Amino acid sequence: MAVTDRVQSPLPDTKQRAFRDKSVKRLAFSQKVSKWDVKLSPYLYISPFFLLFAVTGLFPLLYTAWVSLHSWNLIGGQGEFTALENYEFVLAQPFFWNAVGNTFSIFLLSSIPQVVLAIAIAAVLDANLRARTFWRMGVLVPFVVAPVAVGLIFNNLFADQAGLFNELLTGLGLDPVRWHSDPLASHTAIATMVNFRWTGYNALIFLAAMQAVPRDVYEAATIDGAGRLRQFFSVTVPMLRPTIIFVVITATIGGLQIFDEARVFDQAGLGGADRQWQTLTMYIWELGWGQRNFGRASAVAWLLFLIIVIIALANFLITRRIATQGGRR
């Protein structure tokens, strides 16, 4: 800010006037600078995000649509305008629908058990535990293991021959499962990896939400004679509503783009001999970088984008309804 409190200096009259004029001019200039500083700085400070989002987020998404309307090769670049041909081609591919089914199957197998288990773990962590921080840190360990590493480790655990899980099954007198050829079994294995990494993380989110529930609500429920289980379902779960919505939507956006764990579930990385566990993101990769057809890859990317938006919206509506009904009961 400019200097505003200049004291009259003991100078001769004329000299003093000249000095004052100069100082007033300087004052005006610095005030102007300061005004622009106040006005422009906020925009300057937020501009990195918007610039970056425009260049690496918004533009690629819109440009994907443009690419998807052309024949476009990884090496050759842009070809001719083909309208909806890429979409027609992709929608007629059995592998596309196969990937849609796989993605949803893995997504459901991972998100639902994960949310349920995370809430259960959170409820237990919410008890008056000894060594509270130890337990909380314990459930978070998998979060720092990269999905690729998780995938490699579980790929070994789920090995068809002599893998630990199959050894345990045969030990119990059951038949071994063909994790790498049966579609549903492979989806279960991949979902297990996702659950391994994210359940503890989500449990901590739920735990925080549980602790934010005012304790007198529980006291009121106790006075009304509600037992612990009843309290959990009639007080805790409804109070967790916003958190559940948040976790489910995050899980949707992440879960429908699953790639890493499925990619390393076998050596080739294309989702199995019959594409038993090829997800949509893997299909995008196969079209774009395996077959070098950017046009078709972009068409699938846009379709997946639409699917995610629709599912996220549906999720939001459904979760909200379930949660409010829980509250009314």
Next chain:
Amino acid sequence: MSSIPMIEQTAGRGAARAAQRGLGSRRRGAAGGTMRRPGFLTYGFLTAVLLGSVFPLWWSFLVGSHDSSVISKGVPLVPGGNFLANAAGVLDTIPFWKALGNSLIVSTVTALSVVLFSTLAGFAFAKLRFRGSKGLLVFVIATMAVPTQLGVVPLFIVMSKLGWTGSLWAVIVPGVVTAFGVFWMTQYLRDALPDELIEAVRIDGASMIQAFWHVGLPAARPAAAMLALFTFVATWTNFFWPFIVLDPSNPTLPVALQLLQAAHFVDYSIVLAGAVLSTIPLLLLFAVAGRQLVSGIMQGAVKG
């Protein structure tokens, strides 16, 4: 806090008994010293969860510390002495040190730049008045739900036009500021930084950027540290985009790790030794800062 005798008088004996039971199961905040500790069932369940979350890593170490000929006969339950030999196998198969260095560079640079730019934007959104600030903040939050990963094809086209494919720039630049970071810092600074403090330094003649540097940044330090941690972990474990844009000769750790299995002959002792080696840096980070990660997740949940 409700007292049991009072409940007995007002709501009957049954409710009082329930209240007594209820008292034991709920923590009473800082004041609670009298309540019962949970029983062994609770600890049993938690121990099972804990074992589940640590076991795969332990297994990985078990397999990675034995010779593959031992593994083929069944994995022993004690670690063997072959870990260093297998680690040497990892170093022979993939450019491990290069990948480690790349991961360090990419994660550190990304974490620092996300913190700087997010704090700057958060400072503006939380503390400065400007036209359109509300709408712009809503826009930032909305972009968090946009799966930008799906823009990989054009992003790749852009990167090849720039000649960046294969270089670390292609991985660093798209991540230098995130919507989550901006939102997180905005939320934090709104409460943590008093308006009077900014006004005070402004009256003392500080420019906006000086106010940010001398008042905003110091106030943001706790949240900035957490944001840096999360960004570091997320960047370190990121696979899809680096896998697409980087060459196998100049990879980050996850990209290199995946190459272990893509080799013609897969030796699981070596693959899982590699999985352990690549996880050690983050485990060390977790040992130092795991507590901050936990409280970061929990704070984010309440505010987010």
